[in-house]
């Protein structure tokens with residue numbers, strides 16, 4: 001009897017550990033929070049960004065995008081002012097820009113396809129980055145957004161599907 005009790009106390013911390021690991025695994029992957037309703041349209045809760053995909057996107061951003069959109073996603077100063085030749089300047093990709101106003105599908109097509117040369121010097125990345133890499137860059141960009149921007153962009157992406 002005594003030895004069985006002792007064994008129980010030995011095993012207890014291991015059991016607690018396993019339960020905690022299990023709980024973290026479930027909570028870690030579960031969408032955090034509530035379904036999101038904007039303008040009467042409800043979409044599932046915001047998913048968490050996969051840190052591995054964010055880490056994959058960061059150096060790709062530095063290599064291919066930072067020269068125009070800024071090392072810290074800040075864009076160029078006065079990016080809202082259209083140039084005398086009609087060109088748009090690279091906007092920020094952080095919360096201060098309007099990247100988060102657009103659904104994934106549109107953003108991925110802007111990244112893949114060359115811009116209209118009369119208004120944009122942005123190259124298309126279709127032949128330079130794989131689909132997976134473009135998604136990783138976009139995921140890295142999303143990781144810079146605040147909660148509100150992320151929720152809005154999640155909502156507008158889910159709404160359009």
Ligand code: HEC
Nearest residue numbers: 064065068088089090098099107110111115120121122137
């Ligand atoms: C040669 C400069 C240049 C490079 C390099 C560049 N961009 Fe752009 N980008 C622009 C300009 C200018 C605009 C604004 C005009 C437009 O929308 O085409 C823009 C617009 C965008 C937009 C639309 C943003 C919005 O708010 O509507 C996205 C998304 C974007 N860029 C992503 C990227 C990503 C991701 C990369 C790297 C893989 C990249 N850009 C590389 C110049 C560049």
